[in-house]
Amino acid sequence: MFEKTTFDSEVFCSGAFRNYVETAMPVLVRYLDCNIPKGVNVHDPSILTEMARELMVGDTGAPASFDGVRFCRILNLYMHTGLFVHTPGSMGRQYSGTFPLAAVTDMVSSVVNQPCSFYEASQLPCVAEKIMASELNRFIGFDSSRFAMLTTSGGSLANLTALLAAKNHKYPGCLSGGLSACCANGLPAVAMGEDAHYSLVRVVEVLGIGEEQIVRLPLNEKRQIDVNRVQETLDRAAVSGLDVFCLVASAGTTSVGAIDPLEELAEIAQENNLWYHVDGCHGASLLLSDKLRPLLEGIGRADSISWDAHKMMSVPSPCSLLFYKDRETAGGAFRQEASYVFDREPAIYSEYEGGSMNFECTKRPMIMNLWILWAMHGRTLFSARIEQLCALCMESYHILLENQDFEALHSPQTNILCFRYRPENLPEKFPYSLFQQEIRKRVCCAGRYFISKTDIAGEAALRVVIMNYGHTSDNFRELLQEIRKAGQDVIFEYKNISN
Amino acid sequence: MFEKTTFDSEVFCSGAFRNYVETAMPVLVRYLDCNIPKGVNVHDPSILTEMARELMVGDTGAPASFDGVRFCRILNLYMHTGLFVHTPGSMGRQYSGTFPLAAVTDMVSSVVNQPCSFYEASQLPCVAEKIMASELNRFIGFDSSRFAMLTTSGGSLANLTALLAAKNHKYPGCLSGGLSACCANGLPAVAMGEDAHYSLVRVVEVLGIGEEQIVRLPLNEKRQIDVNRVQETLDRAAVSGLDVFCLVASAGTTSVGAIDPLEELAEIAQENNLWYHVDGCHGASLLLSDKLRPLLEGIGRADSISWDAHKMMSVPSPCSLLFYKDRETAGGAFRQEASYVFDREPAIYSEYEGGSMNFECTKRPMIMNLWILWAMHGRTLFSARIEQLCALCMESYHILLENQDFEALHSPQTNILCFRYRPENLPEKFPYSLFQQEIRKRVCCAGRYFISKTDIAGEAALRVVIMNYGHTSDNFRELLQEIRKAGQDVIFEYKNISN
Numbered sequence: 001m002f003e004k005t006t007f008d009s010e011v012f013c014s015g016a017f018r019n020y021v022e023t024a025m026p027v028l029v030r031y032l033d034c035n036i037p038k039g040v041n042v043h044d045p046s047i048l049t050e051m052a053r054e055l056m057v058g059d060t061g062a063p064a065s066f067d068g069v070r071f072c073r074i075l076n077l078y079m080h081t082g083l084f085v086h087t088p089g090s091m092g093r094q095y096s097g098t099f100p101l102a103a104v105t106d107m108v109s110s111v112v113n114q115p116c117s118f119y120e121a122s123q124l125p126c127v128a129e130k131i132m133a134s135e136l137n138r139f140i141g142f143d144s145s146r147f148a149m150l151t152t153s154g155g156s157l158a159n160l161t162a163l164l165a166a167k168n169h170k171y172p173g174c175l176s177g178g179l180s181a182c183c184a185n186g187l188p189a190v191a192m193g194e195d196a197h198y199s200l201v202r203v204v205e206v207l208g209i210g211e212e213q214i215v216r217l218p219l220n221e222k223r224q225i226d227v228n229r230v231q232e233t234l235d236r237a238a239v240s241g242l243d244v245f246c247l248v249a250s251a252g253t254t255s256v257g258a259i260d261p262l263e264e265l266a267e268i269a270q271e272n273n274l275w276y277h278v279d280g281c282h283g284a285s286l287l288l289s290d291k292l293r294p295l296l297e298g299i300g301r302a303d304s305i306s307w308d309a310h311k312m313m314s315v316p317s318p319c320s321l322l323f324y325k326d327r328e329t330a331g332g333a334f335r336q337e338a339s340y341v342f343d344r345e346p347a348i349y350s351e352y353e354g355g356s357m358n359f360e361c362t363k364r365p366m367i368m369n370l371w372i373l374w375a376m377h378g379r380t381l382f383s384a385r386i387e388q389l390c391a392l393c394m395e396s397y398h399i400l401l402e403n404q405d406f407e408a409l410h411s412p413q414t415n416i417l418c419f420r421y422r423p424e425n426l427p428e429k430f431p432y433s434l435f436q437q438e439i440r441k442r443v444c445c446a447g448r449y450f451i452s453k454t455d456i457a458g459e460a461a462l463r464v465v466i467m468n469y470g471h472t473s474d475n476f477r478e479l480l481q482e483i484r485k486a487g488q489d490v491i492f493e494y495k496n497i498s499n
Numbered sequence: 500m501f502e503k504t505t506f507d508s509e510v511f512c513s514g515a516f517r518n519y520v521e522t523a524m525p526v527l528v529r530y531l532d533c534n535i536p537k538g539v540n541v542h543d544p545s546i547l548t549e550m551a552r553e554l555m556v557g558d559t560g561a562p563a564s565f566d567g568v569r570f571c572r573i574l575n576l577y578m579h580t581g582l583f584v585h586t587p588g589s590m591g592r593q594y595s596g597t598f599p600l601a602a603v604t605d606m607v608s609s610v611v612n613q614p615c616s617f618y619e620a621s622q623l624p625c626v627a628e629k630i631m632a633s634e635l636n637r638f639i640g641f642d643s644s645r646f647a648m649l650t651t652s653g654g655s656l657a658n659l660t661a662l663l664a665a666k667n668h669k670y671p672g673c674l675s676g677g678l679s680a681c682c683a684n685g686l687p688a689v690a691m692g693e694d695a696h697y698s699l700v701r702v703v704e705v706l707g708i709g710e711e712q713i714v715r716l717p718l719n720e721k722r723q724i725d726v727n728r729v730q731e732t733l734d735r736a737a738v739s740g741l742d743v744f745c746l747v748a749s750a751g752t753t754s755v756g757a758i759d760p761l762e763e764l765a766e767i768a769q770e771n772n773l774w775y776h777v778d779g780c781h782g783a784s785l786l787l788s789d790k791l792r793p794l795l796e797g798i799g800r801a802d803s804i805s806w807d808a809h810k811m812m813s814v815p816s817p818c819s820l821l822f823y824k825d826r827e828t829a830g831g832a833f834r835q836e837a838s839y840v841f842d843r844e845p846a847i848y849s850e851y852e853g854g855s856m857n858f859e860c861t862k863r864p865m866i867m868n869l870w871i872l873w874a875m876h877g878r879t880l881f882s883a884r885i886e887q888l889c890a891l892c893m894e895s896y897h898i899l900l901e902n903q904d905f906e907a908l909h910s911p912q913t914n915i916l917c918f919r920y921r922p923e924n925l926p927e928k929f930p931y932s933l934f935q936q937e938i939r940k941r942v943c944c945a946g947r948y949f950i951s952k953t954d955i956a957g958e959a960a961l962r963v964v965i966m967n968y969g970h971t972s973d974n975f976r977e978l979l980q981e982i983r984k985a986g987q988d989v990i991f992e993y994k995n996i997s998n
Binding site: 011012013014016017018020021024025028029031032033040042043044045048049052053055056057058059060061062063064067070071074075077078079081082083085086092093095096097098099100101102103104106107108109110111112113114115119120121122123124126127128130131153154155156157160164174175176177178179180181183187188197198199202205206207208209210211212213308310316317318334335348349352359360361362363364368369372374375376377378379380381384444450469470 | 510511512513515516517519520523524527528530531532539541542543544547548551552554555556557558559560561562563566569570573574576577578580581582584585591592594595596597598599600601602603605606607608609610611612613614618619620621622623625626627629630652653654655656659663673674675676677678679680682686687696697698701704705706707708709710711712807809815816817833834847848851858859860861862863867868871873874875876877878879880883943949968969
């Protein structure tokens with residue numbers, strides 16, 4: 001069973017690497033050079049499967065050798081069936097075209113392949129994490145001798161880790177005895193706004209806390225948590241047998257980009273002795289801008305903050321950061337021992353290792369994408385861009401106000417804008433929600449603009465996220481025109497069917 | 500606050516991309532061309548921090564422009580402070596040098612930046628997941644009309660997701676009422692071998708199940724779960740008030756690479772009505788080899804299997820796969836709604852979307868690294884390599900047996916080998932464990948070979964993972980020589996101090 005096999009190491013050599021890079025380069029350059037608005041062409045998955053299968057060599061006896069034509073065809077299929085994130089047509093998601101330098105860094109990281117939880121095998125990523133922690137904390141303002149930062153594979157995992165630390169902090173017996181040993185003061189519960197990200201519900205449920213133990217905080221007209229109604233909601237929860245231990249605020253909700261009143265909520269959390277977590281996955285990046293930072297006033301009072309660099313900072317996905325005010329509590333998220341990874345005695349580099357605070361054992365050195373960008377270009381690379389995106393979003397809002405057949409649903413706080421098309425000739429009987437959804441589908445199908453939808457107060461709305469570096473207000477005007485056309489087509493067809 | 504800012508989009512253009520690639524190429528080629536054994540040079544983190552800080556532009560007024568020299572220096576620092584995974588000196592971890600094609604694919608993925616939980620924005624990755632699911636399931640043997648596969652950011656997350664599905668399957672009320680509503684038949688508990696990976700303890704604790712509710716199954720002399728003692732252990736657990744709902748087997752333990760008796764454990768799991776999870780993160784890759792597949796006999800009876808393609812398949816980290824026998828139970832891991840991502844009505848592509856089964860919302864399209872390798876080179880690219888690694892490990896074991904001053908701790912089942920250096924002149928009083936640790940430290944410091952240590956039966960042992968494509972048995976012989984020298988140095992110094 002263990003007889004020796006000869007293995008052709010040609011596929012591992014630098015020659016193979018060079019061949020593949022040289023094949024990929026012109027394809028990628030063409031892709032990056034495209035700047036006309038393009039959304040996405042959605043293909044029937046069974047047809048796409050057939051196309052993909054045709055590009056595979058099949059189960060041959062020996063590994064096939066380099067085939068540039070095949071590789072080129074695969075890359076083209078990949079790019080042309082995806083969202084054209086580098087064009088201003090991509091307005092539907094919170095990610096966008098990335099800085100090309102970060103893409104090159106990703107290639108380097110995949111060659112050197114150093115999962116970065118432990119210093120010994122991944123020194124520069126560990127050091128880069130510390131450097132970025134201190135660079136970014138300048139704008140948060142945590143006590144630099146006590147705070148901690150780690151990277152996680154996505155914002156959901158950052159939120160999970162933070163809430164885990166919160167739970168173990170509040171219920172020290174939980175790690176040994178389990179959650180059911182922690183119900184002396186009522187069922188452990190978490191409070192969050194009505195618009196909190198869906199991953200937070202997942203996170204709470206993962207932790208063994210039921211959905212019935214999620215206390216939803218009502219919103220004000222700006223779709224922020226209504227600070228005037230938090231205390232009464234918490235009081236009612238306590239009466240009904242819940243032991244709320246954590247309050248989650250959103251700094252940039254996913255649906256409309258609203259930033260909860262962070263300072264006031266900090267006050268309430270402190271008064272009620274709650275762990276205060278700020279889900280800043282979307283909006284924490286505003287901290288980098290001197291102009292926009294005041295929107296996040298109070299964030300420095302959080303116990304933990306999650307922050308996605310893969311959203312407004314245009315780093316490839318994922319690159320999530322989790323900040324803790326106090327590294328002692330951060331270390332409480334996990335407890336375990338593994339003799340093949342953890343040393344019992346602390347080494348000089350122990351404090352540079354995130355392994356004991358991280359859920360991941362094998363973690364991509366995603367910090368390198370962020371640190372190298374920061375090292376090469378400085379903070380203004382990000383702050384200028386973020387200011388531009390928010391300004392463009394505000395400009396889009398004003399354009400919307402000028403167009404009477406559109407209904408703006410909020411004044412944007414960040415780079416997300418939600419609205420509805422409400423023409424005068426919309427038949428009364430036509431369900432308004434369905435109308436928006438149908439418009440969205442048609443606009444996307446046209447292939448020029450990709451926008452998303454969200455439900456606001458139970459009714460569908462159109463949603464744009466201004467994310468693209470090439471985006472101008474003309475693009476937004478053109479989008480409104482496309483929406484108008486799609487909407488009028490729907491009305492025309494509806495009237496024809498009704499008659 | 501929202502006034503317009505001009506943002507220099509030069510850093511986003513294809514010219515910048517070309518500049519960075521052309522700078523990185525020669526550095527990476529030199530790195531890949533190095534084939535003398537090299538381990539790692541561990542630097543003092545404060546000195547490395549200074550070196551890294553010196554390469555940063557600082558907080559300038561405007562983003563700095565392209566600087567090839569700076570970029571080159573950063574890359575060199577990255578590579579030369581890391582583990583030299585592409586040389587045969589890298590023998591300490593379960594990851595290694597990757598296929599260069601996968602690194603290029605990673606760069607492409609970072610340019611097109613399509614987080615891959617939803618078909619609409621990430622069509623080819625969704626289709627590639629389905630294709631790889633069916634390609635790989637040929638070797639597992641799940642019912643193709645019922646099984647499901649998804650990718651996760653690392654093996655820990657794969658194990659977490661599987662155990663979450665198990666918990667929700669066994670306790671349907673948990674999602675609403677929380678774990679404390681699920682204790683009618685005793686405290687929810689999980690059974691796993693003494694050598695199960697440390698992440699499994701984390702996972703169980705994350706779910707709100709305490710460490711006291713982990714039932715450890717004793718091992719046999721091969722360090723596999725001892726099937727003859729499982730039932731009595733489960734019975735004892737029941738008597739003590741635990742409601743075991745899940746049995747975890749390891750297919751390749753991290754410490755010694757032992758594969759639990761999967762078929763017999765399947766039988767026990769079935770008899771006791773337990774969810775049967777196989778942690779195949781390390782060893783499931785053996786399925787790809789016709790020669791080695793029999794070692795995993797019985798894996799097809801699992802309810803869920805985790806499988807890391809970033810270990811023996813040499814795909815960049817992470818690329819973890821999670822298989823479920825039944826997609827219905829897979830869907831039970833999570834429950835939530837988000838109007839901006841999930842559509843209420845199923846579309847033709849709904850079954851191609853992993854979003855509802857995945858913890859991650861924003862997930863890297865890691866499947867592309869695997870699929871493109873598979874598409875371009877076929878299965879034998881992997882199977883030939885895995886056979887070579889296992890054969891080399893067995894050969895190393897035989898070399899070890901020929902050397903009387905070494906103690907082999909097991910006959911390897913995969914590509915991991917643990918042993919101790921036990922020379923005749925080792926002073927009786929010298930703690931044996933400390934001796935191995937000191938040897939390991941010195942061998943690593945010498946910079947030629949990077950090996951790891953693990954505790955076996957409470958005592959430290961040296962551990963090598965045969966992972967490198969350029970590795971030969973001469974490397975292992977040379978390593979033994981280095982160990983001998985380090986060990987004799989330690990003894991010499993000890994005797995001098997004692998006298």
